[in-house]
């Protein structure tokens with residue numbers, strides 16, 4: 143077991159990529175603090191599934207965009223599960239619209255959740271991890287930070303900032319043995335990508351050199367590498383996991 147008895151906080155663990163990471167980390171022996179915002183039933187069901195397989199997991203409700211809630215959340219996790227060894231900042235949202243039409247509230251909501259949510263959680267674990275001279279932080283970014291889509295100025299800005307934040311934080315925490323990395327997924331089959339998948343159909347698969355969409359497990363496996371001893375000499379990196387999508391259009395001969 144690669145994460146035996148490590149306490150792992152995973153935000154947005156009720157569904158999609160976060161759920162995939164929580165289930166894999168639990169199977170590798172981690173004690174999971176699964177954070178959700180509104181999907182209590184889904185989070186409880188996920189936790190019950192882990193427990194039924196002999197794993198350790200507990201669900202916690204909090205809105206990561208709210209610093210006061212996040213402070214209370216980490217105090218509760220520390221007392222009920224233990225000091226945090228691994229933090230996965232996965233919670234994220236989209237509110238797409240063309241820039242000139244975008245409601246300022248949608249701009250703010252996306253930045254507040256994706257970027258400030260990541261900051262809020264890192265802020266709770268940074269000092270304790272430095273003091274213990276160990277820790278892993280994994281931020282879930284997106285290829286959309288660099289390979290931009292129409293209607294995603296808010297989302298691209300939030301994920302681009304997460305990439306820069308990851309590098310800058312890595313430099314500050316590295317001398318104390320704490321690593322900070324990001325994963326930039328491409329199209330992954332989750333609720334978030336459903337509207338685009340439904341609209342574009344097979345066209346998306348054709349754009350991806352590996353000719354399939356990603357699954358939450360594809361991201362979870364890379365997160366496991368970064369969280370485990372195997373990833374111990376990597377920090378400040380943004381790992382793209384997209385089936386080759388970001389290589390750009392491929393011209394066949």
Ligand SMILES: NC(=O)c1ccc[n+]([C@@H]2O[C@H](COP(=O)([O-])OP(=O)(O)OC[C@H]3O[C@@H](n4cnc5c(N)ncnc54)[C@H](OP(=O)(O)O)[C@@H]3O)[C@@H](O)[C@H]2O)c1
Nearest residue numbers: 154156158159179180181205206233234284330332334335
């Ligand atoms: N799917 C993709 O193709 C794709 C591609 C690139 C990057 N990503 C990134 O991967 C991450 C996960 O995406 P996903 O596709 O798994 O999304 P998803 O299926 O929509 O799930 C989002 C998760 O985030 C949680 N969440 C949202 N806002 C929150 C908040 N304010 N506080 C706490 N939790 C919150 C949700 O909780 P509730 O269920 O309780 O609402 C849910 O668990 C995101 O950061 C996303 O930007 C996804």
